Amino acid sequence: MTFELSDRVQTVPPSGIRRFFEIAEERDDVISLGVGEPDFATPWAARDAAITSLEQGKTSYTANRGRRDLREAIADYVADRFDLGYxxxxxIIVTAGASEAVDLAFRSFVDPGDTVAIAQPSYISYEPGVIFAGGExxxxxxDEEDDFRLTVEGLEEAGADEADMLVLCYPNNPTGAIMPAEDLEPIAEFAREHDLTVLSDEIYAELTYDGEHTSIASFEGMRERTIVFNGFSKAHAMTGLRLGYALGPADAIAAMNKIHQYTMLSAPTTAQYAALEALDSCENDVREMVAQYDRRRQFVLSRFREIGMDVFEAKGAFYCFPEVPEGFTAEEFAEEVLRxxxxAVVPGDVFGAGGDGHLRISYATGLEDLREALARIEAFVDDHA
Ligand code: PMP
Structure with missing residues (x-):
């Protein structure tokens, strides 16, 4: 028997990143700068809280939207850190990773035929999420010339004034670009003027190395048209615990909760206890990890410059996005440097428009490995000069 696959599933190609992992897995000497997850373990206090909750037998579902004490802690945290009042x-809805929240938003707000503008290069899940929801x-x-910041000219050129929704991700995966308040303000104005709903993925908000993160929802008239996504995977090194959240106006969150309550019931309970502790007592752990990422960032940027590869000054997340030397496409470079x-690095094309000719380098890897990986990239570039 063969299954008849839905058109939506068939339209979406498999992840371009996975293919490289598969090649990398065939051998044991590969250093991976390909993955987008922290190399740190979850801060101990958060792990301990998870263990204690299990010991106490706290293994039931929670409220659909997540434990109330966790939602309160999230409200206090985003008010304190990002000047956001929810x-x-x-x-607030607590979800199984920011990934679930993003999917809920597309399914809650996109009708077949709706147009969703996505600032690219960007995280690979938005485009499939829109297609699964029936949108375009x-x-x-x-552009690199704009340090990969989104501009009103860029929005106009793409025809985003006609779109229904705009998806943003700053600090950005894959470029490491950030959007300072003064650059975000005209984007907020554009969204208001053209009546766009905004989905703002701020999962890297804690990971900025030059200036503080500003949320687009904090601008006047934006809170009512914006859903903010955040979570514990990146700043708190909790990828495997699968915990994120969305912030937005009550009716929008209620719509997302309608899908969530039928499809997920509630986010992982053990992870909710870990997250509560993470917000309560792990600020110093986050600060220490951010300091280490920053050291690695500076090291990687300076090594690429020494090697002679152009790289713009990534200021957030844990990625940098160097240009591929002449004579290679990004895919060729990634495949050959791996073999x-x-x-293992990821060709920029997989992240959409504007990503070609670049490589995504994750520095969520220890300095020793980064040193060795950069030496190997240098040898590769010298061999092919
Ligand atoms: N958004 C962005 C921009 C990401 O880079 C990632 C993880 N790579 C996610 C969302 C998914 O996060 P989570 O683990 O919370 O689902």
């Missing part, structure tokens, strides 16, 4: 009862993707490329030198 009501824990009506305007409008890529809005960003010849055993270094």
């Amino acid at each position: 009501d824990p009862d009506e305007e 993707v409008l890529p809005v490329p960003t 010849e030198q055993g270094v």
Whole structure:
């Protein structure tokens, strides 16, 4: 028997990142700068809280929207860190990773035929998410010349004034770009002027190395048209615990909760205890990890410059996005440096418009490995000069 696959599933190609992992898994000498997850373990206090909750037998479902004490802690945290005011009862939903929240938003707000503008290069899940929801993707490329920041000109050129929704991710995966308040303000104005709903993925908000993160929802008139996504995977090194959340107006969060309550019931309970502790007592752990990422960032940027590869000054997340030297496409470079030198990187094309000719380098890897990986990339570039 063969299954008849839905058109939506068939339209979406398999992840371009996975293919490289598969090649990398065939050998044991590969250093991977390919994965987008922290190399740190979850801070001990958060792990301990999870263990204690299990010991106490706290293994039931929680409220659909997540434990109330966790929602309260999230409300306090986002108020304190990002100047965002959300009501824990009506305007916050705790999800199985930010990934679930992103999917819920597409399914809650996108009708077949709606156009969703996505600032690109960007995280690989938005485009499939839009397609699974029946929407149409409008890529809005960003340029290295603008430090990969989104501009009103870019939005206009792409025709985003006609779109229904705009998806943003700053600090950005894969470029490491950030959007300072002064650059975000005209984007907020554009969204208001053209009546766009905004989905703002701020999962890397804690990971900025030059200036503080500003949320687009904090601008006047934006809170009512924006859903903010955040979570514990990146700053708190909790990827495997699968915990994220969305913030938004009550009716929007209620719509997302309608899908969530039928499809997920509630986010992982053990992870909710870990997250509560993470917000309560792990600020110093986050600060220490951020300091280490920053050291690695500076090291990687300076090594690429020494090697002679152009790289813009990534200021957030844990990625940098160097240009591929002449004579290679990004895909060729990634494939050959993996085969010849055993270094896994991701070609920029997989992240959409504006990503070609670049490589995504994750520095969520220890300095020793980064040193060795950069030496191998240098050898590769020298061999092919
Ligand atoms: N958004 C972005 C921009 C990401 O890079 C990732 C993880 N790579 C996610 C969301 C998914 O996060 P989570 O683990 O919370 O589902």
